[in-house]
Amino acid sequence: MRIGLVVDSACDLPSEYLQAHDIHLLPVTVRIGEAVLTDHRNPEATLHFLQTHLAERGFEAETTPFTVQQVRDLFVSQLAIDYDYVFCMTITKTRSPIYDNANQASFAILNDYKPVRMAAGNNTPFALRVIDSQNLFAAQGILPVEAVRLRDAGEGAPKIRARLENLALHTQGYLIPRDLNYIRARTRVRGDRSVSLLSATLGTMLDIKPVLHCNRGETGPVAKIKGFETAAQKLFEHCGKRVRGGLMTPTMCLSYGGELEEMRALPGYERLRDTCREHNVELFEAVMSLTSMVNIGKGGVAAGFAAEGGSKFED
Template identity: 25%
Template sequence: MPRIALVTDSTASLPEDVVAERGITVVPVQVVIGAAVHDEGSEGATPETVAAALRDFRPVSTSRPAPARMLAAYEQAAADGADVVLSVHLSGEMSGTFESAQLAAQQASVPVVTVDSRQVGVATGYAVLAAADVVDAGGTVEEAATAARERAAASASLFYVDTLEYLRRGGRIGAAAALFGGALAVKPLLQIADGRVATVEKVRTAARALARLEELAVAAAGEAEVDVCVSHLASPERAAQLASNLGERLEGQLAGEVWCSELGAVLGAHVGPGMLAVCVAPRV
């Protein structure tokens, strides 16, 4: 049976202990603050540094890993004994990371199967874990790739932002939509649909938006067994409350505890402080 290595990028937002336990290689995406370039992670760009820079109106942008960096990850996997690599990444509609993976795959000394999750954040992470389950059970790389795609497609990524300005700056939402939201003091609820940011609905107050976010998350769970993660940027109290509420309301359906964590620096750079997100990932 060929030995399969799993690679993803840092936006998958998997806890470090989970990455270590499951043997997943994480390639960092980069954050550019002013003229300084940092790898996303505890030793580089953190959510705290990004939130502070945004509040201070310092320029913040992100950069995909270079194909050479992806290739280095694949070659290290091969050196460690892998016969094939499965590389799962955030939506190609939102980042050039998946393109870097494809370009690197063409030069790798072992076969590399690349998967565009069409998702962002921990929804991509859950897709990687679905692939890891297949690999651990002795499945093929094709079966693992299918599991990743199906888990990502079944997952709901819902989020609230205090302002659309940061998404507008990063080109992730149209200028007209950002202007509309700001002009009417609308609090938008957004989702990832077909790999892109899309509007779910607009409400007038933050309190109403957060209540609706909870309702939409419960509706997304349906009656399935689910993994749930609440993420935030500089909004820990609201995130903890939402995680607690969802834990109570989805008791009996949860595959494990509700994860609650600060959003990674790369995604945080595009949504800004105050952002709150929920990923609901059915077990498929």
């Protein structure tokens, strides 16, 4: 059985990994004023965005995912020919309509694929499963990496589906924004009142950085730490502790809103890298996607792994 994998632009995995393992992309369009950019998970394009005046106005961005029709067209015209079963893994549906659009499109896809496959000389059935990762950004990388491992090991679609749906429940995502005023402005544009003017102003004055945690689609602060570098160090230490305690998959995903060398220079990074190596955990590092960047802001850091035990964070 030919198994295909699809993620959306917000999934912060290295573009080289996506290409090497034939992971297809549902791109997101980002509009800032008159500028329109399509997020194809191109790190060079994202870094160029950071070097322009548009980055300062990123909080104004309007993000537009593939419509139901666009998802349907992609699958019917290409993926339903190239594969027999496709897993489409999306950002949490609590933060984006991508899951709902893909899920709605799946009904049309399963009604429309037969003539296309028959014309390509394939009379076997086609199946599609849309999976809500229940997480975002770096943490979205956990499911596709595991899907690649299982596919390469020759596992069938039912086992892969059950494994991915279980992992989604236990994927832990963490975010640390560098600029609270940016986050506040962004949440206001999105109609989210989770960061108030008072908390953003006080946090900026006192240099307090929140550590945000996402699991099962719910996002909220689990720590408030003085200084971005100290907060990043505490996050890396927390990730290392979870690695030593045992993860559900041998995968740790990190992403950063800028040059990766900046992230690697943060305190605690080298120790986390060494801990992953010692415990045979593969460490993925990616420049944040444009989609992630406009939501977190320049210089933010994100991490993701799969482990039981919830969001307890020792600061």
